[in-house]
Amino acid sequence: xxxxxxxxxxxxxxxxxxxxxxxxxxxxxxxxxxxxxxxxxxxxxxxxxxxxxxxxxxxxxxxxxxxxxxxxxxxxxxxxxxxxxxxxxxxxxxxxxxxxxxxxxxxxxxxxxxxxxxxxxxxxxxxxxxxxxxxxxxxxxxxxxxxxxxxxxxxxxxxxxxxxxxxxxxxxxxxxxxxxxxxxxxxxxxxxxxxxxxxxxxxxxxxxxxxxxxxxxxxxxxxxxxxxxxxxxxxxxxxxxxxxxxxxxxxxxxxxxxxxxxxxxxxxxxxxxxxxxxxxxxxxxxxxxxxxxxxxxxxxxxxxxxxxxxxxxxxx
Numbered sequence: 001x002x003x004x005x006x007x008x009x010x011x012x013x014x015x016x017x018x019x020x021x022x023x024x025x026x027x028x029x030x031x032x033x034x035x036x037x038x039x040x041x042x043x044x045x046x047x048x049x050x051x052x053x054x055x056x057x058x059x060x061x062x063x064x065x066x067x068x069x070x071x072x073x074x075x076x077x078x079x080x081x082x083x084x085x086x087x088x089x090x091x092x093x094x095x096x097x098x099x100x101x102x103x104x105x106x107x108x109x110x111x112x113x114x115x116x117x118x119x120x121x122x123x124x125x126x127x128x129x130x131x132x133x134x135x136x137x138x139x140x141x142x143x144x145x146x147x148x149x150x151x152x153x154x155x156x157x158x159x160x161x162x163x164x165x166x167x168x169x170x171x172x173x174x175x176x177x178x179x180x181x182x183x184x185x186x187x188x189x190x191x192x193x194x195x196x197x198x199x200x201x202x203x204x205x206x207x208x209x210x211x212x213x214x215x216x217x218x219x220x221x222x223x224x225x226x227x228x229x230x231x232x233x234x235x236x237x238x239x240x241x242x243x244x245x246x247x248x249x250x251x252x253x254x255x256x257x258x259x260x261x262x263x264x265x266x267x268x269x270x271x272x273x274x275x276x277x278x279x280x281x282x283x284x285x286x287x288x289x290x291x292x293x294x295x296x297x298x299x300x301x302x303x304x305x306x307x308x309x310x311x312x313x314x315x316x
Contacts (some may be wrong), residue, residue, distance in 0.1 A: 009053070009081070010299065013109060013273050016047040018295045018312055020089050020105035021275035025286045025293065028278060029099030036096045037061075040089035040105055045070055048085070053077035058115050059086030059108075059216045072117075083109045086220050086266075092191040095278060102194040102280030107273050108223040114268040115219055116260060117251045121244050122237040123215040127196040128208050130229035139233050139259055143174055143210065144181040150208055158182040161207045164195045171211050178210070193274070194282055196221035200228040204281045212237060222265035224272040227300035227307055232262040272300040283309070291316055 023043035027036035041061065048055060048070075055077040061069035070076075070087060085107065090096060092103035108115075126137050128150060136153045137146040143163075151158045159182045165171050167187040178185050186206065188195055192213040198204040218234040225232050238244050238256060245256065275297045276283030283296045293316050299308045 009051075009083070009109060010271060010273075010301065012047075012051045013107060013271060014275075014297055014299060014310070014312075016044055016051070017105045017107050017273045017275040018297055018314075019047050020044040020107075021277045021286050021295050021297075022293055022314065024090055024096055024103070024105070024277045025288060028096055028103075028285070031097050033093040033097045037090045037093045041070055044087060044089040044105070044107065045076065048076040049078070051077050052080035054079055054082045055085045055109075056083075056112075057087065058084045058117050059219050061087075061089065061216075082112050084112055084115050085109055086115050086216070086223060088193065088217060088220055090277065091193050091217065091220075091274075092277075095190050099278060100189065101278060102188070102191040102282070103277040103285070104191070104194060104280070104283070105275045105277060106193055106220055108220055108266070109271045110223070110266060111268040114266060114270060115223070116265045117253075118215040118219050118236065118265075119244060119248045119251055119253070121215050121241075121248070122212045123218040123234045124212050124237055125192070125196070125218055125221075125232070125234045126208070126210050127199050127221065127225065127232045128230060129200040129202075132231065134231070137208065137231065137233070139235055143177040146208070146210075147178065147181045147183050154207070159184070162186055162205050164188060164198060164206045164209045165211045166190070166192055166195070166213060168211070174210055191280075193217050193221045193224070194280055196230075196232065197224050197228075197274075198281055200225065200230045201282070219265050220272070222260075222262045223270045224274075224300055225262050226266050226270045226302040227272065227305060230262070232265065234260045234265060270302040272298075272302075274298045288316070 095103035
């Protein structure tokens with residue numbers, strides 16, 4: 001990516017995320033997931049098409065015929081530097097609709113070919129923060145083994161570790177095994193991008209993230225960890241679904257059982273931006289006061305190794 005133009009990309013990309021978060025404001029707590037998501041998608045598409053980029057959406061919300069989704073393969077921008085884009089206009093639609101924590105507007109940019117072209121399937125995931133031995137955790141290890149290795153690396157007891165897991169029926173076994181090993185488990189209803197990033201911030205008290213979630217969200221989480229130095233490992237799940245397998249192969253996935261590392265999911269120059277829709281562990285949500293609307297944003301740039309949080313004030 002042309003470094004002389006990166007500052008412009010950061011500014012414009014920040015506005016893209018912030019406006020998408022603001023577009024969700026009227027739907028917070030209203031119980032209308034689809035309408036909230038549609039507002040975020042419409043805003044994000046409009047803003048992207050005002051940027052001086054030649055962008056391709058490689059991680060999006062659906063296929064071409066699933067309007068109003070920003071579909072995989074969609075071209076955006078007025079023309080300019082060529083970038084691949086991964087996005088989730090409203091991470092945590094249910095969270096937004098129920099006014100719960102950690103709903104975000106998320107977008108990431110990379111040089112062409114920087115993001116794994118992940119199909120919209122489930123992904124088995126595990127993530128830890130920075131400053132740990134390489135491969136301290138592995139998807140092929142049992143939860144107990146991963147917790148033992150992590151506790152040893154952190155020089156603490158397993159009982160001191162806190163695991164974050166999505167509260168789903170499919171996770172009943174992994175939750176039980178983590179508790180049997182002695183770890184504390186924090187269950188969340190949605191929002192596993194924020195959950196993965198939480199492992200990189202000691203203030204959250206989250207040591208490790210485990211479980212299955214969307215593959216597109218896995219790529220976005222890996223993009224964030226590229227800057228912080230955290231470790232992420234993911235493996236696509238197909239469950240012998242012939243349609244999903246055929247689509248994955250068409251997208252360039254050759255090894256269906258491959259374990260992807262952070263760098264394999266998001267490589268090269270990567271810019272990750274998330275704006276808070278509702279209050280959460282990372283960011284405060286959108287707030288409106290008189291004719292002002294306030295939004296908080298996390299900006300992570302892998303090239304400069306910088307992580308910044310900013311607060312913006314828009315007149316409405």
